[in-house]
Amino acid sequence: MNFLPKLLDTVADRTVVPGYSKLGFLLRRRQWQPLPADSLRGKRALVTGANSGLGKATAARLAELGATVHLVVRNVEKGEAARADLARRVPDATFHVDRCDVSCLADVREFAQRLQAEHDTVDVLVHNAGVLPPHRQETPEGNEVTLATHVLGPHLLTTLLLPALRRGGDARVVFVSSGGMYARPLHDEDPQYARGEYQGAAAYARTKRMQVVLAGSWARRLTGSPGIAVHAMHPGWAATPGVTDSLPRFARLMGPLLRDPDQGADTVVWLAAATEGGRRSGSFWHDRAPRPEHYLGRTRESEQQRERFLDYCDRTVGLTQ
Numbered sequence: 638m639n640f641l642p643k644l645l646d647t648v649a650d651r652t653v654v655p656g657y658s659k660l661g662f663l664l665r666r667r668q669w670q671p672l673p674a675d676s677l678r679g680k681r682a683l684v685t686g687a688n689s690g691l692g693k694a695t696a697a698r699l700a701e702l703g704a705t706v707h708l709v710v711r712n713v714e715k716g717e718a719a720r721a722d723l724a725r726r727v728p729d730a731t732f733h734v735d736r737c738d739v740s741c742l743a744d745v746r747e748f749a750q751r752l753q754a755e756h757d758t759v760d761v762l763v764h765n766a767g768v769l770p771p772h773r774q775e776t777p778e779g780n781e782v783t784l785a786t787h788v789l790g791p792h793l794l795t796t797l798l799l800p801a802l803r804r805g806g807d808a809r810v811v812f813v814s815s816g817g818m819y820a821r822p823l824h825d826e827d828p829q830y831a832r833g834e835y836q837g838a839a840a841y842a843r844t845k846r847m848q849v850v851l852a853g854s855w856a857r858r859l860t861g862s863p864g865i866a867v868h869a870m871h872p873g874w875a876a877t878p879g880v881t882d883s884l885p886r887f888a889r890l891m892g893p894l895l896r897d898p899d900q901g902a903d904t905v906v907w908l909a910a911a912t913e914g915g916r917r918s919g920s921f922w923h924d925r926a927p928r929p930e931h932y933l934g935r936t937r938e939s940e941q942q943r944e945r946f947l948d949y950c951d952r953t954v955g956l957t958q
């Protein structure tokens with residue numbers, strides 16, 4: 638990037654509203670090269686929460702680039718409705734609908750086994766499913782629901798799909814986090830948000846921070862085995878059912894400045910398909926550029942905290958005692 642566009646990009650990023658809104662996307666897009674039309678031909682992609690919003694837009698773009706796309710959904714009826722829409726947008730693509738509630742560890746185990754019994758290779762795994770509950774809720778397995786959806790389910794699914802991800806030789810795993818995580822440190826001392834007054838927006842942001850830490854930990858874990866790159870990213874602010882239902886006042890205030898779902902999904906698709914950035918494992922991305930993981934000193938975690946958190950995830954999903 639040239640000096641002036643880079644400066645504008647950084648100013649937009651640090652001042653938040655210009656960078657996260659549609660304005661940032663339109664400003665930066667002028668510097669980007671289009672992805673080659675067939676860059677995912679012959680590849681298999683899994684997108685969780687693909688019946689709606691950014692997940693559905695991601696599924697469409699991955700299919701347009703040639704991938705066979707699995708819509709991993711908790712509600713098959715919604716998944717089939719999304720498949721019908723997607724088939725109209727990308728008529729020659731193959732979409733599968735796979736039922737899996739990613740917040741349920743038993744479901745994740747069953748899905749990973751079923752998928753690998755039918756398919757050898759997974760090239761792209763997008764952890765997109767997301768929730769922002771108004772009150773503290775636990776899954777039937779006893780995990781707080783944002784932790785289960787954003788962290789524990791994705792951690793277990795990544796682990797179980799490693800053989801299929803390795804087989805392709807150039808796989809990408811993408812955690813769809815949120816810029817909201819900048820305000821929160823890693824709460825490794827209370828991952829289940831069992832203490833203090835529970836607020837849905839805080840639980841959301843805490844677990845979005847955990848996704849960034851988890852993606853970094855995965856990238857480090859896989860350093861010795863090239864062929865799988867792991868990324869975290871944030872999409873900016875996009876008009877999706879998730880935003881209009883969970884944050885109606887914010888959606889009204891931002892109105893036309895919100896990105897459309899395709900714009901919000903752009904960096905996910907780029908990380909899945911691009912050769913250069915897509916292979917650079919372990920970074921936190923927004924609008925096709927690596928971004929800082931912290932702006933505030935108080936949110937920085939230590940190596941010991943990261944290790945404690947990863948141990949916690951391994952134990953809670955049943956990988957270690």
Ligand SMILES: NC(=O)c1ccc[n+]([C@@H]2O[C@H](COP(=O)([O-])OP(=O)(O)OC[C@H]3O[C@@H](n4cnc5c(N)ncnc54)[C@H](OP(=O)(O)O)[C@@H]3O)[C@@H](O)[C@H]2O)c1
Nearest residue numbers: 686689690691738739740765766767815874875877878879
């Ligand atoms: N839109 C934004 O501006 C924005 C900003 C920052 C980050 N994000 C992130 O982007 C991702 C997508 O959000 P969105 O805005 O597109 O929201 P959305 O339209 O509400 O989509 C969320 C999707 O996740 C699915 N989901 C939730 N829990 C699930 C579970 N346990 N198992 C399987 N699927 C589940 C939902 O399925 P149902 O339809 O069945 O509920 C839905 O398809 C989220 O991770 C969110 O945190 C979005």
